[in-house]
Amino acid sequence: MDILITGLVLGGTYALIAMGLNLQYGMARIMNLANGEMLVAGGFAAFWVYTAGQVSPLLTVFLVAPVAFVANWLIYVIFLRPLVKRAKSRGQLEVDSILATFGLSFVAVGLMLAVFGGDYFKYSYLARPVTILGDTYGANRVAAFVAAVIICGALYLWLNHSRAGMSIRAIAVAPESARLVGIDVPRLAALAFALGGAVTAAGGALISMYLTLDASTGVMFTLKALVIVIMGGVGDVRGTIVAALLLGVLETFVATVFDPGLTLAAAYLLFVLILLLRPQGLFGRRQT
């Protein structure tokens, strides 16, 4: 039980890390390698607001998300839309966007170094135990898990039950055909990208409660997010959630029952197995 809850809580963290990338890659078709930097920036904002004014990171999220939304909208319109316009195929867009966002990630690291400095940023918030079914867990992790549930749940409902959400799913499935039924593809792709950035930055603000970040840690999160998104299936919110939780529970299980040194090996073994058995990811559609 302890393993399951610890694992689910860790899975919540992973979902926060990966959900934004899924929106950007799955829906807006931009393989955003600067995703981790957006997460670190969100974390830094929470750190800064907390140390300056003792404002809870759980509240800062409401500030970080809209700012990140606007910033990502601008990034998409200025840097990425030209790539989308000139791309002749999905493959070309993928290569172009990987290169462009790889460059952007360096710019972002440089900017953060200049603005925040390269020091570790770490503060202590809700670092006290809560007891669930007789075992203790970090209150900050549980709070982040609850927030992850809310964010992922809201996204899922929005994508499946609102007109804009369904249109976004339509452009994820078939961008060409979506245009034929009167969907404004460029606008919705920008919306999906901006939303992904907002979710990532909000995730960063939440995980900064318990993880130590610095200006160059972004790439670590990008990699983890990529693994989770691909495991779950590109463009499927359910897949990302399931993959994140699966990974969290597996890592905790291995760390507790076998050896903490084997968690990475177990995580990548799971990744390889899923790629072998279901190359499109757990919930992904087979590409024709």
Add this chain to the structure above:
Amino acid sequence: MNRRSLMKLAATAALATGMTTGAALAADPLKIGAVAPKTGPLAGGAVVTFWPNVKLWAHDVNARGGIDVGGEKRMVEIIEYDDQTNPGETIKAVQRLATQDEVDFILAPYSTGLNIAAAPIFARYGYPMVTHTAISDQIEELSDKFPNMYFTLGGATGLAGGVVEVLSDLRARGEIGNKVAMVNVADAFGIELAEVARPQFAAAGFDIVYDSSYPLGTQDLSPIVKGAKASQPDAFVAWSYPPDTFGLTEQAKIEGLNVKAFYTAVATAFPVYAAANGAAAEGVLGAGGVHADGAAFQEYAKRHEEVTGAKPDFWASGMAYASFEILEQAIEGAGTVDRAAVSEYIANNSFETVMGTISWDENNNNASYWTVGQWQDGLFKGVASTGREGAVAVQVKTGWE
């Protein structure tokens, strides 16, 4: 050559003569190279420990009017490169400093791995290399191979030995029993320290009741802390790196791992450790330490904060500055910028620095160094060393509040 360029040449020549006559007042600056991470996994450490001290040292030297090179005062000019925590980039940058920037001296890079990577290039161009953040048990082999390489921060055996010594002391005082929970980050540093610590703990009669490693970058350390707690240890020792040093401390607090001796390795001595943990940091043991009550360190810490706007850490920061002081004193002592002469001077002298006297054994190693420090009253004070002065008595950790 046309007339205009001839004129230019004449003008330049005139200017140059003017310059030389003015040279008694302002000589060419000494060019000093600095290579360390500004990005990448080790940037967080280098930005606390290395870069501010480069700035501070250049500031201090130039405020004094420069380095006295055989009677001529020369200012220093720093040329910085970011090696992205990539040994290949460190090597390239050092090479570039040597061949293209033609610097007079190069400050040793940051961290054990990057120093070892750069050592052959330093040796090839004959630059003296006074390391400040290289911890190794291969000092004898390294100094054999690279006679211009000097070590100041100690070795793995000494660092682990310091922890064993501190725990033995607490046991002798009847404060703790024999049971030690030990974990390490699965990285060169953590693995080496755990390996040298195991036999030392056994020899001192300690029983390692929990022994485990975790991958670098582990995002949830609670299974480790839970496992350690379940083994009911008297002491907890973690050979950890910065992100996990913070993570383990927070988890220990959450899980109520109330051991009387709690040790985390790298970054425990960082000011941000105390800032993030507040009162909970009190009594935590960590790698390193300084003579925190000494006038030399306090004066240095004050200047560090004034000039760079940041506090130094309580271990390698001072050593980084001290290594630059050694270079400066050696240039003045040798009275020349000839690298061989300066190297020779370093080898044959001991140096007064902010960290106290630094002298070398037969392996170019500063044999007396700090091994364990402890947060006491908001300062990280050295509690164990291999022969440095100013150690204070170790205290028992009393919970996390």
